[in-house]
Amino acid sequence: MEGMSQWYGIRFLRKQVVFLFSALAVMAALCAGCGGSSADDQAVHDYAKWTYMVYAAADSDISEAAKLDIDEMETVGSGPDVTIVVQVDFSPSDSPSDTSRGMVIQDDNQGEIVSDLVSIGKKNMTDPQTLSEFIRWAAATYPAEHYALVLWSHGSGWKSLDPAPAVAKGMIVDTSDAPGEIMSLQDIAGAVRQSGVDLDLINFDTCLMGMYEVAYEFRGLARAITFSEERYPVFGDPYDDILRELSLNPDMDARELAQVITARCRDFYVSAGIPMTKSALDLAYIDEFHAGISDLARGMIEAMDTQRDTIQAARNDSVSYDFPENHDLGDFLAILSGTTDSIELQDAIGQVQEVMSDLIISDAAYSPLPIDGLYRSQGLAVFLPKSSQVSESDLDAYSYLACNEPSASPTWGDFVELLVSGDTTLSEPSAQGGFTVRIEWDTEADLDLYIVEPGGTIASPVLGPSSGAYGECSLDSNESLVSLEYYVADENVETGAYDIWVRFYGDDPSLSGPTTVSWYILDPVNGINEYTLEAQTVMDLENQVPSGWSGSETEMRSLMNNEYSNWWYAGTLAR
Numbered sequence: 001m002e003g004m005s006q007w008y009g010i011r012f013l014r015k016q017v018v019f020l021f022s023a024l025a026v027m028a029a030l031c032a033g034c035g036g037s038s039a040d041d042q043a044v045h046d047y048a049k050w051t052y053m054v055y056a057a058a059d060s061d062i063s064e065a066a067k068l069d070i071d072e073m074e075t076v077g078s079g080p081d082v083t084i085v086v087q088v089d090f091s092p093s094d095s096p097s098d099t100s101r102g103m104v105i106q107d108d109n110q111g112e113i114v115s116d117l118v119s120i121g122k123k124n125m126t127d128p129q130t131l132s133e134f135i136r137w138a139a140a141t142y143p144a145e146h147y148a149l150v151l152w153s154h155g156s157g158w159k160s161l162d163p164a165p166a167v168a169k170g171m172i173v174d175t176s177d178a179p180g181e182i183m184s185l186q187d188i189a190g191a192v193r194q195s196g197v198d199l200d201l202i203n204f205d206t207c208l209m210g211m212y213e214v215a216y217e218f219r220g221l222a223r224a225i226t227f228s229e230e231r232y233p234v235f236g237d238p239y240d241d242i243l244r245e246l247s248l249n250p251d252m253d254a255r256e257l258a259q260v261i262t263a264r265c266r267d268f269y270v271s272a273g274i275p276m277t278k279s280a281l282d283l284a285y286i287d288e289f290h291a292g293i294s295d296l297a298r299g300m301i302e303a304m305d306t307q308r309d310t311i312q313a314a315r316n317d318s319v320s321y322d323f324p325e326n327h328d329l330g331d332f333l334a335i336l337s338g339t340t341d342s343i344e345l346q347d348a349i350g351q352v353q354e355v356m357s358d359l360i361i362s363d364a365a366y367s368p369l370p371i372d373g374l375y376r377s378q379g380l381a382v383f384l385p386k387s388s389q390v391s392e393s394d395l396d397a398y399s400y401l402a403c404n405e406p407s408a409s410p411t412w413g414d415f416v417e418l419l420v421s422g423d424t425t426l427s428e429p430s431a432q433g434g435f436t437v438r439i440e441w442d443t444e445a446d447l448d449l450y451i452v453e454p455g456g457t458i459a460s461p462v463l464g465p466s467s468g469a470y471g472e473c474s475l476d477s478n479e480s481l482v483s484l485e486y487y488v489a490d491e492n493v494e495t496g497a498y499d500i501w502v503r504f505y506g507d508d509p510s511l512s513g514p515t516t517v518s519w520y521i522l523d524p525v526n527g528i529n530e531y532t533l534e535a536q537t538v539m540d541l542e543n544q545v546p547s548g549w550s551g552s553e554t555e556m557r558s559l560m561n562n563e564y565s566n567w568w569y570a571g572t573l574a575r
Contacts, residue, residue: 047144048080048082048143048144048145048250049081049250049251050081050082050145050148050250051082051085051139051142051143051144051147051148052082052083052084052085052150052243052246053085053086053087053138053139053148053150054150055086055151056070056087056089056150056153057172058089058091058152059090059091059125059176060153060173061091063090063094064094066088067094067113068235069205069235069239070088071111071112072238073086074104074108074109075106075107075110075240075244076239076244076247077105077107078105079106079247081250082243082246083144084103084243085104085141085142086104086115087099087101087134088117089123089174091176098120099122099123099125100117100120101117101120102115102116103115122177124174124177124178125153125174126173126174126181126182128187131192131195132194132195133195135199146201146254147198147199147200148199148200148202148203148257149199149201149203149222151171151172151203151205152206152236154171154206154207155171155172155206155207155208156170156182156207156208157208157326157383158170158185158211158214158383158398158401170182170183170184170185170214171206185401186217186401188217192221193221199221200222200223200253201222201226201258202218202221202222202224203261204225204227206227207230207231207322208231208232208321208323210227210229210230210279210379210380211227211326211382211383212293212380212403212412213382215281215283215380216286216403217403219287219402222283223255223282223283224254224255224258224280224283225281226258226262229279229321229379229381230275230377231322232278233272233275235274238264241264241267241268242260242264245260245264246260255361258280258281258361261278262279262280262361262362262364266278266364266366275366275367275369276365276366277374279360279362279363280363281361282361285355285359286359288355289359290403291409292352292355293403294409294412295351296345296348297409297414297415298410299345299348300415300419302344303340307340307342308422310339310340310341311419312419313335314339315386316386317456319373319376320455320456324455325383325385325390326382326384327382327384328377328380328381328382329378329380329382330378330380331376331378332384333353334353337350360379360380362379365377368503369450369458369501369503370545370555370559370567371556376456382412384416386420386423387421395420398416401413431493433491434489434491434523434525435488435522435524436487436488436489436521436531437487438484438485438519438521439484439485439519440518440520441515441518443483443513445483445504445539446504446505446511447477447485448460448462448476448485448503448505449461449486449500449501450503451471451487451498451500451501452501453469453470453498454494454495454496457470459473461474461485462478468487469494470493471488471489471490473486473487497572498572498573500570500571500572501568501569501570502517503567503568504566504567504568506541512541513542513565516536518535519533519536520533520534523573534570534571535570539565539568541566542565543564543566544565
């Protein structure tokens with residue numbers, strides 16, 4: 001899950017609510033239960049249809065977001081058919097400071113947690129035993145026909161959040177009890193297995209877990225899995241929308257609930273204007289899919305002498321994420337299938353694509369930027385690094401994942417090792433950068449600059465100064481209060497086209513335009529040593545891009561032709 005600092009800087013949020021939690025009320029509830037369990041915990045309830053377990057490791061910079069999500073759960077609350085239980089560990093600066101757990105009850109008092117979350121002492125939430133014990137407790141205390149487990153915290157796919165070489169990791173942080181630690185993917189799966197509870201669904205409310213490597217680790221441990229390929233916004237799942245739908249239709253199975261989760265998540269973030277991905281997999285197909293991946297890996301290994309450049313180009317052109325070595329598998333396969341002249345590779349790709357159509361139950365992706373490559377996401381990422389993005393220790397750690405266990409067929413890890421060992425300069429940045437793109441406008445309207453880099457990465461002040469792969473951005477004009485934004489490219493950049501877009505954002509009639517906006521270029525490499533006006537246009541909110549455009553090719557052509565007044569395709573800077 002993305003840290004609070006970036007996403008609080010984004011303006012178009014649905015949940016712009018100040019939550020004033022009553023510390024006294026929470027502490028009173030805890031004191032009432034000190035030294036033992038509540039009456040609810042002691043009683044074994046009649047079977048419900050679903051028990052929805054939420055393991056919220058929030059002792060970090062996203063502690064406040066956990067409060068917000070629990071408050072959302074309370075707007076629905078537990079009922080005769082659906083029991084909602086949570087175990088949460090907040091940051092020490094929040095109350096309660098101990099780890100607490102209990103059943104979530106219905107309450108419409110927004111901004112205050114009223115459920116009787118009883119202290120169980122200060123637990124290390126990165127300890128697999130803590131997770132396993134929570135799952136057992138929830139299933140024993142609140143038995144049901146079906147069980148869903150939500151894993152809520154920071155996440156990083158199969159790797160560590162630490163950029164330094166490290167052993168394979170997964171998710172779940174606890175900055176007080178285990179600073180610098182994160183539970184490994186293998187340990188998370190082991191904790192679920194050790195619990196002995198037959199889970200119907202595992203939902204990762206966290207960043208970057210939507211990977212083949214993650215899904216295969218949980219084979220046999222759940223019927224369905226939901227997760228995000230990209231960083232996931234700090235506000236997480238819309239628990240009120242999801243749990244309300246489950247409560248109204250408690251007879252739904254794991255597949256149906258997985259579809260509800262992805263659909264409601266997309267609906268929420270479309271209304272908030274925040275980029276997101278969320279997908280769902282039917283794990284009944286994971287072994288067949290794994291076999292297809294192994295066959296494809298063998299085919300690419302055998303064809304490497306003649307197909308290396310084609311494979312590398314497909315990797316470079318496919319959608320990647322905040323960890324740039326994670327690429328969308330479906331997009332990679334589609335590009336490779338259309339560019340390779342190997343019939344054998346095309347056949348192997350086709351077999352994987354056929355299984356993927358059964359494996360992927362639903363796939364949701366959204367961005368407020370219509371030209372965002374995020375829309376090419378197909379629901380499942382895979383580790384597909386360039387040589388510059390991986391170390392020997394990374395490859396060693398990767399080889400220990402379940403998907404790379406020795407088998408009769410080569411593994412995806414074998415293919416990755418061969419690919420990066422002979423990576424050519426085709427995949428490396430090779431152009432001189434150092435240019436600056438700057439926009440200025442003549443009113444106090446809220447305009448946003450976007451630079452789409454050659455690999456599809458988007459840089460924009462509204463996404464943060466460090467967004468993008470090959471440059472840095474200014475402050476967002478909404479923070480600087482100056483009608484100016486810019487992008488400064490690194491000295492060495494990726495070859496290709498840098499597309500320049502401007503969005504007129506807002507719903508304030510007094511700031512709806514018209515606004516004259518200009519873009520300037522500073523490019524010393526090409527002899528442009530002072531800012532030079534490149535283009536100028538007038539923008540307003542009169543003729544906006546349709547809200548339901550959904551990545552339509554027709555609308556894309558209209559955008560490129562500047563047929564709408566709230567988006568301007570300013571041009572391209574080639575490198």
